[in-house]
Amino acid sequence: MAKLKQTRTGKRKALPPQLTSGLGQAQQLIQAGQGAQARLLLERLVVQFPSSGDAHYLLGVVYGQGGEREKGVQVLRRALELDRRNPVFLLTLGNLLNSLRSFDEAREVFRKAIRLQPNFPQAHNGLGMTFSAQKRHQEALACYRKAMGQAPDFVDARGNYAAACIEIGENDEAVQILEPVCRQHPDYLSGWKNLGVAYVNCNRMDEGIDAFQQALRLAPQNLDLLQNLAVVALAHQRNELAKQTLDTLLSLDGENPDVRILLGDYCVQRNDLEEAVGHYQAAAGAGYEQTLALLKIGSAQSRLGRFDDATRSYRQALELDPGLSQALLAMVRINRRETPTEVIERLEAMIDSDGLSDELQLALYFALGKVCDDAGLYDRAFGHYARGNRLKGCRYESDLQEQKTQALMDAFTPALFETVADIASDSERPLFVLGMPRSGTTLTEQILASHPAVHGGGEQLYFGTLEGRLKEACGGERPYPAAIAEHLSVLFPAEIARYLAYLDSLDRDALRIVDKMPSNFLSLGLIGLLFPRAKIVHCMRNPIDTCLSIYFQNFKGEHLYAYDQQALGHYYRQYLRLMAHWRRVLPNPILDLRYEEMVADQEGTTRGLIEFAGLEWDDRCLAFQNTERAIQTASIWQARQPIYTTSVARWRHYEAHLQPLIQALGDVVEV
Template sequence: MAEINDQLCARAAALMNAGRHGEAIAAYRQLLAADPARADDWYNLGVVLKRARHYADALEAYERALALDIDQPEEVWLNRAVIHAEQLGDAEQAAAELENALALNPSYAPAWLNLGNLHEDRGAREAAREAYAKARAADPNDALALMRLAEVTQFDSVDDPMIGMLRQMAARSDLPAMGRADVNFTLGKVLDGLGAYDEAFAAYAAGNEATTEMAGRPYDPQEAEAQIDALMGAFPDRGDPAPSEEEAPIFILGMFRSGSTLVERILAAHSQVTAGGELEHLPALIGAHLLPYPKAAGGLGSARHAALRGDYLAGLERQKLPVAGLTDKRPDNFLHVGLIKRLFPNAKIVHTMRAPMDNGLSIYFAHLHPSVRYAQRLDSIGHWYGQYVRLMDHWRGLYGEDMIDFSYDALVADPEPEIRRLLDFLGLPFEEACLKPHAVTGVVRTASSWQVREPLYQRSSGRWQNYEQQLAPLQAALGL
């Protein structure tokens, strides 16, 4: 029997590693029904359940692993905390889970890092500093701990000792690519804030070079153009949408770093709006049901669209989120407007825009995932921006009456008229609170979490001129 169970365990692990989540879950459940005392396999079941977005079941599996006295239980508590924080939106419970991890292992740096993130998300800078300092004390060689600590520190001089630590860490030849990226992007941000623009740009360039190493292959302009051609080909017209429903989320999308988080904060201040943040449901249903995309998404009938819509709504239900008045803020959903309008014919699309040079600079300075390959070179950013414009022109031709182009630069120059225009488009009455998005309480999970907690300001408009000489490749690629 033990040999059979070990074989079943190996099969379950192979299925999980292959991304065949449903089959892996079934295999682990079969194994644990036969031998329920396998703590490590309860843990593995929790991992794959989380990947399959079965969050309540994942929490239960992790609980079973803990009850069986699994080795390194602090890691299990950490995984439970991540589900509560990122998928269920329960920061208080996430913090409690992390405290459980730290009670078992006070030197467990990942728990301190995640606790610091929770404090950052709710705007508690000093509490975040304390947590990150403890993570750094637990592992002084951890580049991420130093990066996080510096991110929540306010500097007055380029000679600050912590900036010296960042420089030393960035110069280490033994640092993995992720560590070099972490440290250099933070060093660039700190130096930019202090007006040391040449050194800041050099640090950002080094961060992007490290990210390119992790990406594996460079941005391919022809591949990008083919991707946009395929999207326009799969969604050439309004198609056969799902049966019209009154309720639909508000989709906020556009280029990365174009002001989408600020727009969501403005709307979150409204009494009739719930901020959903960067929801995973649309990319998840594409990955689960519409591969190869976009080919598999084209030409579907209304019944199929209704089923896919049900999958999206089931994800909201698991997170206990409403549909009406909910914002789904994923900038790269601009790729999926055709699919959105087939699943939600009444959906309103808020397209965030920003001056191209400022937008391009902000992308180059953002610590984006290596898979966002265009972000690592200025000429690639300019080329991708052109493809984005081409696709948005296509969507605007199909769904213009349900889309609003919302300019970050116009907003910060004269907020009230732009906010009134946005609320009118969404059919919402004007509320004074929307003029003060920085006063909105609650969690903000984004790279710009500290910026959106400040009153509206214009200093990011025209910021690219601080780096005019270095940005010649971007300017040329944009055709400006």
């Protein structure tokens, strides 16, 4: 609480001894947290001394602290009638008005306090909070800068400045402000919380998790913090941490529909699809938005291969909201049996409506392309896909991609792998399935995961995240991967232990755990350094079919090459160039698994795959479509079907439109 101040010049009339004693006693009670006793005393004082601005001020403070903010405002206004030029009274009134969301009045109150006392950092901070609440962030930042300039150690002003930076996307600035503040004030709860948010927004996930955990040490039952930590742990695939955090949330706030949704998301990630559906249904019953819950339920049912159930869930969502594009788009992905005419008409009507965001318009173009492709309307389909790809607006830099490829080839040499041969892991538990997107990686993982000794781990982010950490560690003068040899101590043995522990968090008993991130072909150097005995399944497919399927996919992540035919052809050639290098230098065994060979001879190719993985044969691998597990890629429908031939030489339907791609692929084209 701010101390009482007298700002007027001249001598202040002496207060009656009884009032002076009463005010002193009231301040002591307030500081001791005995608000009820202070309130009784001050209510007597304002009756006895109705012209005392100080008594009214303290009573307003007590009311505000006790949650009676409207009464606090009334009493503080009376205090200001008695002492109009007291900036402390104005500051407290402004803060209460902010808490009541009376922002226009609060703004004028703070400005009056600043006119009376320009060097008043608390008032500048309060005015900044008013602007922040009104989303006037640039004006808020100016106020916080003024407060920090007047009081460099003013923690709340620095914290509020950082929070405003986060709001406008200046997360690096927020980190620079909050890191020293949190070090100097380790008990600063909101600082740690906002630092965690800023780290996460900067994609510094591990540091974000650490900051949230520090905040939770101060407030172990803070529900917002626990939810933040659960969300980040799930996104970062920190499964044990996610489970611990969600268990705590469940015990504290198990009826909260947001908690149920997070539990459902965790179960999906763990392949517990039936349990996920239960949590989503519980969330819907507890008041979660029905349409969003139905979308979650439909998605889980799709991943289980229960396409009829999923279609019913999506239809229920559309009955509640006929314009719910997400439900319609999801149905398009899984529904192959109904006539597409009605769906095409609905999608075309939707895409012609006003006010569509670019994101939704783009999704509709890709959905229309798929429906038309399913219906055999190939020219029409390609037109929609082409419009969607143009709308994506990505810029691919071929020179930069060539430089990245060459840098990996220069850094990861046979000599480098020999350097660490004695300290690398001898574990064969990781099994990597990789290749270009849409090359059959999901199908291959589904076959492997049908074996009782194999856990299908899906697309894991681990090695991409490790590369990010190494880039930070290497710095700018000799960046990653050029400086990898100088940073091997960062990798061994900590990263080996960390990754094996991560595999344990997925499944403690499986003999093999599949990581099917296609882009791991870029990370094979790190994989070979850490796990030289891990087996690599390299999925391959006709280059034109692969690139066409990529061109027809609206990826969520960053695939800058995917939306232009010439860029696709160039990127594919760089991928082949890099894979040829890995075959020359890696100590790992590599199996080139061709999609067309799998289609032509399913049993023979599957037996070769299982043998390569070091496993005993199991007939369930031939009936992979019956294996119940979560599939979280664009291939949800395909992975639930038996081997089919319609994707072989699919590009022939579009040959007239694909000359830029064919020319860019050059001599790697297979016709």
